[in-house]
Amino acid sequence: MEHKDIAINGDSAIAMAWKQINPDVCAAYPITPQTIIVERFSDYVADGEVSTEFVCTESEHSALTLCIASAAAGARTVTATASVGLGYMWEMLGIASGLRMPLTMAVSNRTLSAPINIHCDHGDAMASRDAGWLMIFAENVQEAYDNAIIALRIAEHKDVQLPMMTCLDGFILTHAIERMTPIDTHDVKEFVGEYKPVYPLLDLKNPVTYGVMDSPDFFYEHRYQMKMAMDAALDVTEKVFKDFAKMTGRKYSLVEEYKCDDADYVAVCLGSTFGTMKATVDILRKEGKKVGVMMPRLYRPLPSKDIAKAVKGKKGVAVMDKFMTLGGYSPLYEDVVASAVCLDKMPEMYSYVYGLGGRDARVDVLKTVFTDMIDKKAKKVNYLGVKL
Numbered sequence: 001m002e003h004k005d006i007a008i009n010g011d012s013a014i015a016m017a018w019k020q021i022n023p024d025v026c027a028a029y030p031i032t033p034q035t036i037i038v039e040r041f042s043d044y045v046a047d048g049e050v051s052t053e054f055v056c057t058e059s060e061h062s063a064l065t066l067c068i069a070s071a072a073a074g075a076r077t078v079t080a081t082a083s084v085g086l087g088y089m090w091e092m093l094g095i096a097s098g099l100r101m102p103l104t105m106a107v108s109n110r111t112l113s114a115p116i117n118i119h120c121d122h123g124d125a126m127a128s129r130d131a132g133w134l135m136i137f138a139e140n141v142q143e144a145y146d147n148a149i150i151a152l153r154i155a156e157h158k159d160v161q162l163p164m165m166t167c168l169d170g171f172i173l174t175h176a177i178e179r180m181t182p183i184d185t186h187d188v189k190e191f192v193g194e195y196k197p198v199y200p201l202l203d204l205k206n207p208v209t210y211g212v213m214d215s216p217d218f219f220y221e222h223r224y225q226m227k228m229a230m231d232a233a234l235d236v237t238e239k240v241f242k243d244f245a246k247m248t249g250r251k252y253s254l255v256e257e258y259k260c261d262d263a264d265y266v267a268v269c270l271g272s273t274f275g276t277m278k279a280t281v282d283i284l285r286k287e288g289k290k291v292g293v294m295m296p297r298l299y300r301p302l303p304s305k306d307i308a309k310a311v312k313g314k315k316g317v318a319v320m321d322k323f324m325t326l327g328g329y330s331p332l333y334e335d336v337v338a339s340a341v342c343l344d345k346m347p348e349m350y351s352y353v354y355g356l357g358g359r360d361a362r363v364d365v366l367k368t369v370f371t372d373m374i375d376k377k378a379k380k381v382n383y384l385g386v387k388l
Contacts, residue, residue: 003182010144010173011036013180014080014106014166017148018052019044020188024075024195027055027066031085032118033170034108038080060085064092064105071101072210074200076152078103082170083110086124090131096163097132097226099210100198102155103163105133106148109271109322110170111357119358120170122270122322125299126331132226134164134233135300139256139274141178144168146250149183152192153240159232161198167299169272171358183248191247230301237298254303255310256295259285263292265373266311267352268336269320270295273361277320280366291370296335304339311340314347316373320384322355329381348373354384361385 008016014037018026026045028038038056045054053075057063060081070077081089086107096103112123125135134155138144147166155164168174183191199208214222238254245251258278260266267277277293284291294310296303311317317340321330329337333351340346352369355361365385372378 003184005179005181007177008141008180009036009175009177010138010141010168011108011175012040013141013145014148014168015040015044016182017145017188018078019050020183020185021076021078021149021152021192022050022189023052023078025053025055025067025070025077026079027057027063027070027077028079028081029057029060029063029085031060031082033110033174034080034082034085034106036174037106037108060088061092064089064096067103068092068096068099068101071096071103071197072099072200073202074197076156076195077101078105080106080108082108083118083124084113086128087112090128093128093131093133095211098222100161100226100229101163102161104148104151104155105163105165107165107167108170108174109167117357118170120172120322121356121358122167125165125167126323128165129300129331132162133300134160134162134230134298136164136166136298137270137295138166138168138173139272139295141173141176142180142250144173145180145182146244146248146252149188149192150240150244150252153243154233154237156195157233157236158198160229160236162226162229162233167271172272187247191243233301234298234303252297253306254296254298255306256297257310258293260292260294260310262290264290264315265318265370266292266294266314267318267320267369268294268296268307268311268332270299270322270332273320273322273355276361276363277366280363280370283363284367284370289370289374302335302339304335307336307339308342311336311347312343316348316350316378318350318352318369318373318378320352320354320369324353324356350378351381352384353382359385
């Protein structure tokens with residue numbers, strides 16, 4: 001059973017999902033544009049609507065440290081952060097994944113300093129993409145809410161046991177009010193199920209140790225086990241998506257495609273830009289241009305086979321990075337190119353950097369991504385909307 005549609009922003013939607021899940025522990029520190037998540041959830045705690053142990057720590061580093069300890073003890077644990085807050089957690093990101101802690105963290109994507117900027121790009125997520133965390137992106141508020149629920153089933157699966165970030169674009173989704181259809185709380189609880197920790201510290205009959213020194217004799221194998229868990233997460237995610245569709249009717253895929261089947265030219269993007277690109281595709285389709293757009297919903301582990309299948313046979317592929325690598329190619333571009341290497345004939349691949357520091361990417365600007373490819377004006381690396 002579903003509730004009627006409501007109007008809500010992305011941060012509040014995640015807090016609502018957490019309320020319905022009722023996790024054991026939430027430790028967090030506020031940072032724009034994530035603050036609303038922990039503010040709203042702390043209200044639920046104070047009002048007795050959840051039984052969660054909520055800890056407002058003195059820093060993001062402390063927040064994730066506490067979450068790791070909580071998860072190790074056997075508690076279902078959630079947290080949230082953004083931008084330099086995620087950067088402050090850096091030391092603990094690898095510890096959370098290396099110790100196989102299946103906690104979930106909402107990341108309200110915001111640019112990294114300097115210069116200081118509070119608006120959206122994907123610098124925080126991209127700087128963390130190789131830390132051993134699963135990562136899933138949302139196009140809109142509905143998906144931000146759904147991902148907060150879906151993530152638990154993936155991270156906590158016995159074949160995965162890795163932490164997971166649920167990414168939503170700062171301000172564009174965190175603060176924008178959209179229509180959303182929440183799920184009945186009973187159904188949410190049934191979907192995520194009772195938490196069954198693996199090797200909890202508080203299981204006194206089966207003592208375990210975390211955080212010990214790992215010698216060259218074992219470290220490599222332990223990292224390889226994490227790789228195996230990442231591989232397993234692809235199949236697990238697809239199965240969780242199917243179960244979620246049965247419950248809600250909302251169907252998700254590892255790689256979302258929009259009018260790509262017969263397209264000659266496609267764009268690849270992450271997050272809220274997917275929605276704007278769909279509108280751009282519709283306009284160009286009316287002009288007779290065969291274009292499409294796709295989004296890897298699951299970014300880590302990267303669904304390489306699905307990406308390769310989606311770009312196969314295209315004349316041109318524009319990869320949109322809301323992040324700029326200095327001294328190299330941008331990450332999503334690298335990932336898409338590497339995924340397509342297996343094809344007998346690779347499409348022409350173009351890197352587009354855009355939207356840094358919250359720079360608006362409107363339909364009229366995004367149209368040039370396609371028209372440049374069609375008119376053979378696109379460069380290998382393009383900086384969309386830069387004023388210099």
